[in-house]
Amino acid sequence: MTQAALLKTPLHRRHLELNAKMGPFGGYDMPIQYEGIIAEHLATRRASAVFDTCHMGEFLFSGSTVVDDLERLVSCPVASMKVGQCRYGFICNEAGGVLDDQIVYRLGDNEFFMVVNAATQPADYEWLTSHMSDTTSRENLTDATGKIDLQGPAAPKIMQRLMDELVGDMKFYRCKHNRYRGRKILTSRTGYTGELGFEVYCDPDLAVRFFDECLENGAKPAGLGARDTLRLEMGLPLYGHELNAERNPAESGFTRSISNDKEFIGSHRVLDSAAARDALVGLELSSRRAARAGDKVLVPDGAPVGEITSGSYSPCLEKAVALAYVRKDSAALGAMLHIDTGRQHLEAAVVELPFYKEATGRKRMEDYLD
Numbered sequence: 001m002t003q004a005a006l007l008k009t010p011l012h013r014r015h016l017e018l019n020a021k022m023g024p025f026g027g028y029d030m031p032i033q034y035e036g037i038i039a040e041h042l043a044t045r046r047a048s049a050v051f052d053t054c055h056m057g058e059f060l061f062s063g064s065t066v067v068d069d070l071e072r073l074v075s076c077p078v079a080s081m082k083v084g085q086c087r088y089g090f091i092c093n094e095a096g097g098v099l100d101d102q103i104v105y106r107l108g109d110n111e112f113f114m115v116v117n118a119a120t121q122p123a124d125y126e127w128l129t130s131h132m133s134d135t136t137s138r139e140n141l142t143d144a145t146g147k148i149d150l151q152g153p154a155a156p157k158i159m160q161r162l163m164d165e166l167v168g169d170m171k172f173y174r175c176k177h178n179r180y181r182g183r184k185i186l187t188s189r190t191g192y193t194g195e196l197g198f199e200v201y202c203d204p205d206l207a208v209r210f211f212d213e214c215l216e217n218g219a220k221p222a223g224l225g226a227r228d229t230l231r232l233e234m235g236l237p238l239y240g241h242e243l244n245a246e247r248n249p250a251e252s253g254f255t256r257s258i259s260n261d262k263e264f265i266g267s268h269r270v271l272d273s274a275a276a277r278d279a280l281v282g283l284e285l286s287s288r289r290a291a292r293a294g295d296k297v298l299v300p301d302g303a304p305v306g307e308i309t310s311g312s313y314s315p316c317l318e319k320a321v322a323l324a325y326v327r328k329d330s331a332a333l334g335a336m337l338h339i340d341t342g343r344q345h346l347e348a349a350v351v352e353l354p355f356y357k358e359a360t361g362r363k364r365m366e367d368y369l370d
Contacts (some may be wrong), residue, residue: 009054010146010204011211013265018221018239026118028055030075031223040226041315044177044193045359048152048162049222050214053199054207057121058141062111065133070112072265073128074104075249075258081106086173086190089257091116091124096269097245101237103190105175113175113186113201114253115147117239131265147208151197151222151230153360156368159198162210167198168369171177172362180210193227194359196236196368229312232321235282235353240311241293242280242323251277251325253353279331281357283348285320285339288313291348296340297324305330308339321355322348 006029015022020031031052032042043049049276061070065128070078076089083106091099100120105113116124121142129138136300150159159167164179167187175188185202186202200210215221228238236245237252250270258270284290291311296304306326314321330337360368 001348006114007055008030010053010208011054013054014208014211014216015052015221020221025224026055028118029222030055033223033225034221037223037225037229038315040220040222041229041297043220044152044195044222044226044230045316045356046153048150048154048158048197048214049226050211050228051149051151051222052211053147053149053274054140054204055118056147057116057118057124058145058147058201059114059116059125060111060127060139061114061132061136061137062108062142063133064110065112065135066112066137069132069136070104071077071262073131074102075264075267075270076104077259077262078104078106078112083108084174084176086175087257088173088254090243091127092249092266092270093134093245094266096248096266096272097248098212098239098243098247099127099245101239101243105186105188107175107186120239120242128292144204146202146204148200148202148207148210148214149192149197150200150219151191151193152195152219152316153368154218155197156365158214158219160369161217162213168366170198170365180206189365191361192236193230194236194356194361195230196291196360196363196365201209211265228310228350229315232310232312232323233314233316233354233356234359235323235355237280237323238310242325247325250280277328278325279328280309280323280325281307281331281350282353283322283324283337283339283350284317284355285322286347286349288318288320289346290320291322291324291339291341291346295342297326297348298338298340298345299330300336300338303337305337316356316358320346326350
């Protein structure tokens, strides 16, 4: 896709004014970094950072048949969700491969909001709606929705200054409506960075204003580079790397997002333990040199057992880490493996995820509002 053909978020001009390094992602021209990936990463862990995520897709589903439809279409339980609850899960094809990962929000008894990835958004909407009952209402809100993520331990104080209503009662993986500048918005607390923080869904013009006011209140602008290293430190999957249409989500380790108590599209394969041959593991390298997606993983005698899906230097651990799918018999904690970069072999140990264990994402928000 040429530069001219790339889509632009409502904040595109602001990123250029902030001298962001831009690049294509999910069909959009997006900020990769501003001051630098490490600086933005550490600002998120230690204070606060604000991310433009307007490229993500948003859908609204409602009606008397919506619960039954979503139960068939996503791997996580839907009927048991409380109003105001969010759940992470997978949209699978008939063979059990992952078409996308998503977060579904229950806004009412028969009303659900869904957030999906940018590159897969058009195909996701077509897939979901083509498998829904005629009596389920559906609306693609992507073009009419701005999304900003404010993340980090200082985020609650900034958020409370900017919101018209209180935020301290928000629990992890919960959502609620609030008001910003007198206008109704949707807020959630799901935290892809691992830190305390919020996702704000609002009109596109309001997203620009919210982004600017976060900066005015001390948040650093952060790009996709830091977003990727932050999620990697937390051991979280990225669609197109750890997840794809050929990969069984049961191999990802996120089994808590896969219901054993219902049938959903692809469940016969996903729930078949014999179909999960590999396991997603965390690898801690013995050097600062990072592995890259596609590098082969070997046992010490040189036999291949897997492949790197994501790898980077960890700013918080000050060493290189990676995610890889390896054969289950090579996935034990403490197992020593080699990574073939094409130029040399790097030693790595299988370690427990997440790599970074001091994140604030699940902590009591009240403690960060004093």
